[in-house]
Amino acid sequence: MTDPAEEKFETDIVESLVRDQKYIQRANQDYDKELCLDADMLFDFIRSTQSEEWQKLKARHGDDRVKDKFLNRLTRVLQKQGTLDVLRKGVKDTGCHFDLIYFKPETALNEAHQKKYRNNRFSVIRQLHYSRKNPNKSIDLCLFINGIPIITSELKDTLNGQDVDNAIKQYRTNRDPAEPLLQFGRCFGHFAVDPHLVYMTTKLQDESTVFLPFNRGYQNGAGNPPMYDDYDTSYLWQEIWSKDLLLDIIQNFLQIVDKRDEQGNVSRQLIFPRYHQLGAVNLLVENTRINGVGRKYLIQHSAGSGKSNSIAWLCNKLAGLHDENNENIFDSIIVITDRRVLDEQLRNTIMAHEQVRGTVEAIDRDKSKRLAEAIEAGKKIIIVTLQTFPFAIELFHKTPGKRFAVVIDEAHSSQTGNTARDVRKVLVTEDTVEYEDEQVRDVEDTINEKMDEITTDLKLQPKNISFYAFTATPKNKTMEMFGEEQADDFRTLPPVFDEAGNRGRLHHGCTAELHHIHHLF
Structure with missing residues (x-):
């Protein structure tokens, strides 16, 4: 009873x-x-x-x-x-x-x-x-x-x-x-x-x-x-x-996946989004639907927050996002991972969420040709390494009628000078100033530097590209770059759109679950 x-x-x-x-x-x-x-x-x-x-x-x-x-x-x-x-x-x-x-x-x-x-x-x-x-x-x-x-x-x-x-x-x-x-x-x-x-x-x-x-x-x-x-x-x-x-x-x-344990045993699991993941992804998508293309979003995640799934869900929802006229908001979603070899977990996770066969393309060989073909063919989700991504720059400028979402995985990791410089190129138009030589640069630093140039003159912000940067430990400069430009030329820190307690899961023997989302209006 x-x-x-x-x-x-x-x-x-x-x-x-x-x-x-x-x-x-x-x-x-x-x-x-x-x-x-x-x-x-x-x-x-x-x-x-x-x-x-x-x-x-x-x-x-x-x-x-x-x-x-x-x-x-x-x-x-x-x-x-x-x-x-x-x-x-x-x-x-x-x-x-x-x-x-x-x-x-x-x-x-x-x-x-x-x-x-x-x-x-x-x-x-x-x-x-x-x-x-x-x-x-x-x-x-x-x-x-x-x-x-x-x-x-x-x-x-x-x-x-x-x-x-x-x-x-x-x-x-x-x-x-x-x-x-x-x-x-x-x-x-x-x-x-x-x-x-x-x-x-x-x-x-x-x-x-x-x-x-x-x-x-x-x-x-x-x-x-x-x-x-x-x-x-x-x-x-x-x-x-x-x-x-x-x-x-x-x-x-929802996604059913096969998980392999340390002993090699495979079991089926059903992935259900955590509360913070559900809110974070849907908030990004809704802001994109309302504000359109040409915006920048910063997503702070913590270890154990399920970042790969969050990226996969975001990419798939952005790929299917339509405006009020039933037109696709983005032609392609470009996912950049900062490893020289494609992040196997991220690639497999995104592909596991693929519901329509052939919509996801992973580029790790024959870089320029395959990437160009994928973009020109209108592949909905294209996964590339940071080293592969420079080949998209010229195509971006040659296809102003196409609109892209660029999802950056781990924007804070260290990369060589040429690679870091290539990422910065896509953050500005063809009128970009010359780039200085560097031996080793932090990708987050280079992104911040060029975003500073962009936000100094909003005319330089590419109107056909939206950026979604995932980072675990954003620097103060990064927070400033994703801040809000006020009429009095004072830049405020970005608002926190969604947040789950950073120590919440530590109390339960798990790593923290956390997403901060920052948006430049």
């Missing part, structure tokens, strides 16, 4: 989802434990968005058998391919194709797509009795999209002496990962929640389950800022579980 305090916590969350996010509250009897689906929600969605295709399937299976046959087909595909792949690609049944989700369109120009997107059914079931083997067991909350479960949550309320640690223990000791609902790949995340803290995992493994904090950070430390008129963790159901952000996470952030 649920404790009264925990029951109120659960009620408040569900009421918020239903009232503010327009979720549909469903009941236990609506859930099929064997199929792991809410079939009525699924068929409501299909009939409202793909009625003609459904009529074709009915003609092939017969009215009395079509639902059972389709459900059995869908269940087999979900078990084999996982929920993420099925939601992104849809499912086929005897020559008929069905989409099981519609993501938010980039623009409002396609009314038919807009209508289908609005027909997504988000629903929630309280105290879900999910197990056929143990019918008395229930999970506090389960979220569904179009009848397919995507998130579970165990709730605890500190008023009854329990907290998030008890919820974690419950997942580890009392939730069998062999259950269809809890098998890896069926749900995207399992959240342990109390009024003050959130932890989550994407893979239940009994006592070995690893839960990571999913908190906002407070006063440069762990936890969440106190909310005096709401729960400290209300951001979870008000922001993260909101319809549009969940759709965004499913479409653009």
Whole structure:
């Protein structure tokens, strides 16, 4: 029996989802434990968005058998391919194709797509009795999209002496990962929640389950800022579980990867963005959408903050970014890594996030020819070393009609004089002054130097290039370079757009999670 305090916590969350996010509250009897689906929600969605295709399937299976046959087909595909792949690609049944989700369109120009997107059914079931083997067991909350479960949550309320640690223990000791609902790949995340803290995992493994904090950070430390008129963790159901952000996470952030441990064993993992990564990437993208091309952004990351994934997510979202006329904002995204040999982790991470085959090109040999061909062919994401990048300079100037996003990985690392000088070249126009010779220069110093020239006369700022520089330890000069130019010629330090506590993860035995984002308006 649920404790009264925990029951109120659960009620408040569900009421918020239903009232503010327009979720549909469903009941236990609506859930099929064997199929792991809410079939009525699924068929409501299909009939409202793909009625003609459904009529074709009915003609092939017969009215009395079509639902059972389709459900059995869908269940087999979900078990084999996982929920993420099925939601992104849809499912086929005897020559008929069905989409099981519609993501938010980039623009409002396609009314038919807009209508289908609005027909997504988000629903929630309280105290879900999910197990056929143990019918008395229930999970506090389960979220569904179009009848397919995507998130579970165990709730605890500190008023009854329990907290998030008890919820974690419950997942580890009392939730069998062999259950269809809890098998890896069926749900995207399992959240342990109390009024003050959130932890989550994407893979239940009994006592070995690893839960990571999913908190906002407070006063440069762990936890969440106190909310005096709401729960400290209300951001979870008000922001993260909101319809549009969940759709965004499913479409653009979630990624299944193969991880190899020190012994060489390979296991599948589902990457779910941390709170600070989600906010950082989306903030950069939204600022770019609003302000257009020709801006400079500085992203400060810390060790263990998941920089490679953040860069990959940013690149993929920028590559698909459209303006209000449904035109691509950027023709190509150029990723510069400061190693002479392409950073294998960064390259593999970006390519792992590639959803449309052939959109990512890595250049490490035949530099000038391959880079020129990639840019001229309009490859969406091009990964180069710092030594390869100079070959793009002339092309940038010869193609003023094309627009580029330049993502710089680790802007502070040391490089030789020629290489550093090449990076600076793209930060100015053809009217650049002569460059002095150097033996060894810090890339951050060289970038700062040329940005100083750029911001002295904003006419020199390339209008067809936006810069996104990732650095762990920005120097004061770097902060100044990304500052805001005021009318009185006084440059202010850049505003901090997004920040998670620098010591937050240290308190949990992990390295810090942190992103500072600075933007030159």
